[in-house]
Amino acid sequence: xxxxxxxxxxxxxxxxxxxxxxxxxxxxxxxxxxxxxxxxxxxxxxxxxxxxxxxxxxxxxxxxxxxxxxxxxxxxxxxxxxxxxxxxxxxxxxxxxxxxxxxxxxxxxxxxxxxxxxxxxxxxxxxxxxxxxxxxxxxxxxxxxxxxxxxxxxxxxxxxxxxxxxxxxxxxxxxxxxxxxxxxxxxxxxxxxxxxxxxxxxxxxxxxxxxxxxxxxxxxxxxxxxxxxxxxxxxxxxxxxxxxxxxxxxxxxxxxxxxxxxxxxxxxxxxxxxxxxxxxxxxxxxxxxxxxxxxxxxxxxxxxxxxxxxxxxxxxxxxxxxxxxxxxxxxxxxxxxxxxxxxxxxxxxxxxxxxxxxxxxxxxxxxxxxxxxxxxxxxxxxxxxxxxxxxxxxxxxxxxxxxxxxxxxxxxxxxxxxxxxxxxxxxxxxxxxxxxxxxxxxxxxxxxxxxxxxxxxxxxxxxxxxxxxxxxxxxxxxxxxxxxxxxxxxxxxxxxxxxxxxx
Amino acid sequence: xxxxxxxxxxxxxxxxxxxxxxxxxxxxxxxxxxxxxxxxxxxxxxxxxxxxxxxxxxxxxxxxxxxxxxxxxxxxxxxxxxxxxxxxxxxxxxxxxxxxxxxxxxxxxxxxxxxxxx
Amino acid sequence: xxxxxxxxxxxxxxxxxxxxxxxxxxxxxxxxxxxxxxxxxxxxxxxxxxxxxxxxxxxxxxxxxxxxxxxxxxxxxxxxxxxxxxxxxxxxxxxxxxxxxxxxxxxxxxxxxxxxxxxxxxxxxxxxxxxxxxxx
Numbered sequence: 001x002x003x004x005x006x007x008x009x010x011x012x013x014x015x016x017x018x019x020x021x022x023x024x025x026x027x028x029x030x031x032x033x034x035x036x037x038x039x040x041x042x043x044x045x046x047x048x049x050x051x052x053x054x055x056x057x058x059x060x061x062x063x064x065x066x067x068x069x070x071x072x073x074x075x076x077x078x079x080x081x082x083x084x085x086x087x088x089x090x091x092x093x094x095x096x097x098x099x100x101x102x103x104x105x106x107x108x109x110x111x112x113x114x115x116x117x118x119x120x121x122x123x124x125x126x127x128x129x130x131x132x133x134x135x136x137x138x139x140x141x142x143x144x145x146x147x148x149x150x151x152x153x154x155x156x157x158x159x160x161x162x163x164x165x166x167x168x169x170x171x172x173x174x175x176x177x178x179x180x181x182x183x184x185x186x187x188x189x190x191x192x193x194x195x196x197x198x199x200x201x202x203x204x205x206x207x208x209x210x211x212x213x214x215x216x217x218x219x220x221x222x223x224x225x226x227x228x229x230x231x232x233x234x235x236x237x238x239x240x241x242x243x244x245x246x247x248x249x250x251x252x253x254x255x256x257x258x259x260x261x262x263x264x265x266x267x268x269x270x271x272x273x274x275x276x277x278x279x280x281x282x283x284x285x286x287x288x289x290x291x292x293x294x295x296x297x298x299x300x301x302x303x304x305x306x307x308x309x310x311x312x313x314x315x316x317x318x319x320x321x322x323x324x325x326x327x328x329x330x331x332x333x334x335x336x337x338x339x340x341x342x343x344x345x346x347x348x349x350x351x352x353x354x355x356x357x358x359x360x361x362x363x364x365x366x367x368x369x370x371x372x373x374x375x376x377x378x379x380x381x382x383x384x385x386x387x388x389x390x391x392x393x394x395x396x397x398x399x400x401x402x403x404x405x406x407x408x409x410x411x412x413x414x415x416x417x418x419x420x421x422x423x424x425x426x427x428x429x430x431x432x433x434x435x436x437x438x439x440x441x442x443x444x445x446x447x448x449x450x451x452x453x454x455x456x457x458x459x460x461x462x463x464x465x466x467x468x469x470x471x472x473x474x475x476x477x478x479x480x481x482x483x484x485x486x487x488x489x490x491x492x493x494x495x496x497x498x499x500x501x502x503x
Numbered sequence: 504x505x506x507x508x509x510x511x512x513x514x515x516x517x518x519x520x521x522x523x524x525x526x527x528x529x530x531x532x533x534x535x536x537x538x539x540x541x542x543x544x545x546x547x548x549x550x551x552x553x554x555x556x557x558x559x560x561x562x563x564x565x566x567x568x569x570x571x572x573x574x575x576x577x578x579x580x581x582x583x584x585x586x587x588x589x590x591x592x593x594x595x596x597x598x599x600x601x602x603x604x605x606x607x608x609x610x611x612x613x614x615x616x617x618x619x620x621x
Numbered sequence: 622x623x624x625x626x627x628x629x630x631x632x633x634x635x636x637x638x639x640x641x642x643x644x645x646x647x648x649x650x651x652x653x654x655x656x657x658x659x660x661x662x663x664x665x666x667x668x669x670x671x672x673x674x675x676x677x678x679x680x681x682x683x684x685x686x687x688x689x690x691x692x693x694x695x696x697x698x699x700x701x702x703x704x705x706x707x708x709x710x711x712x713x714x715x716x717x718x719x720x721x722x723x724x725x726x727x728x729x730x731x732x733x734x735x736x737x738x739x740x741x742x743x744x745x746x747x748x749x750x751x752x753x754x755x756x757x
Contacts, residue, residue, distance in 0.1 A: 183549025
């Protein structure tokens, strides 16, 4: 079904950014515009989600060119779910950054760039053309470079060099892969590619091409041998930026893997084994890295890597239940990881540092905020009935059914290490008495009340969404079920894109 | 012609990889640029080169009269060039700032412990 | 770098290059050219001027900061992309006036998109160059 309005989330972000650029250096106006624009974007995303859930896959042929020739935008349930989650995260982060960011960074244009980044994310989720996906990836990484370096000090700029080098490298792999894919098939439309790739005789060539995509997306989503740029750069930017990066950017890599490996390169035995090995090693290295870190944000960075492995494992098993688990975990992870970095920012405001050894006594001083944070931490760990618990059931179930015992072991180790490090963090930061010899630099207490509310509100909002995902898991499972059905059998997607030719 | 281009693109990729593996930041940047140009030539070669017939329709006709070059690789390359232009200029500014702060061109020197900052 | 030859040449080259960039912008829809190339040629004209006369003088003849061109250009492009939506077409559909206009030729939404790109390219290139040049 053709719907000319599925690009609305992109345009809302684009126009928000442009209007903010016109108010260059007027940071107060930019803050209002940012929160307002994110709210409008959230409503548009809700409407789009409702429409797609009701009437199935929607498409749009840009510039009125018919499907395999022009650029096509496709809104299937996976896309719109991610657009909706991105919009929620964008709303929360934009509220948080309106009080949690130094004025100097806002003067350098933080808000417009942030909205360009969100626009790129929406575009990457909605496009149905593989080269267009590359273009949106570039929009994302260029914006993220600027956010990474904005008003930066030494450590931040050093992190940015590593981040930049690895991400440009990932783009080059992706571009090379696209070039070869176009040479083999002569098409760039993902639905069209899905049909044409089956007619290619030279299967080895396709296998090699798929490796380019694995490497490209692997760097972006930070999987095992390619992840080291993430822990060495994500702890440097301001917390609001780190929240966007940690919650959303690595997940774009996972989304791209889901899309490309379900539509174009349906995983064969070799790819599955490769992805499974990567997944297991990613979980283990991420978990062991998290064990030894004492800085909260470095700890969270390693937890991102660890939990990416869960999802890659789901893709590696490539069955309906495994994909359900992976998609559900993706939904849960975006909300929780965004919130974790916002919480790290709040803890920094409360205790003046992010080093666990120097923190303490937050539960005694701020019991309500601590309980709110506890909800998020429990969801991350996956205490039943909270959101992290449900996807793991599916992953375990399918791993046992396919006899992937290494993955089962890695899942268990990963989950226990998460539990251990979060419990350690809880007792260090919240229960332990604060170290007496050091002066605590509390920046939260002197803030005016409205700023305090604006700082806690986004965390509460995301925690509420997490609670909803956990307690109303049935609804999410239904969504994940539809998504995984569409991923396993892409004929609905292909029909929606190419079927328009005959009308 | 194709053989020449294939050799050149292989050379560009190889030189790019070699430079990226060096420790210097400037060489990293040069490597990325060479690799990007290699990728562009790769797309160009894979689009089946047709000599002397650009995909521009003569004003007198409505459709193409004979074999013409595939316009899509050109559009892709143009987009890729624009993107790499933006990336490269950003990278130059960034590396210049880092060089001014760290006072070293060596990637191994980029390990200042974290400064506390929100 | 002070060179009398370059300075004199630039005085004549700057308007010619700007005119050429505009020519490239206008012929871009059916022939080689377009907003990106036109924008690059225009910014190269200013770069040449800054080589000959120093960056401060170039900033003086520009009067406004090149940064302010970026939102204008983006707005022109974004409006030309979304405008077809109001008439019920998908975004980016080419809409054209029936009659050609003398000198400029056919006018359509693609021309406005290119114009936006032209402005953005000038803004971005000059901003980057001024940032690099003035940091020394």
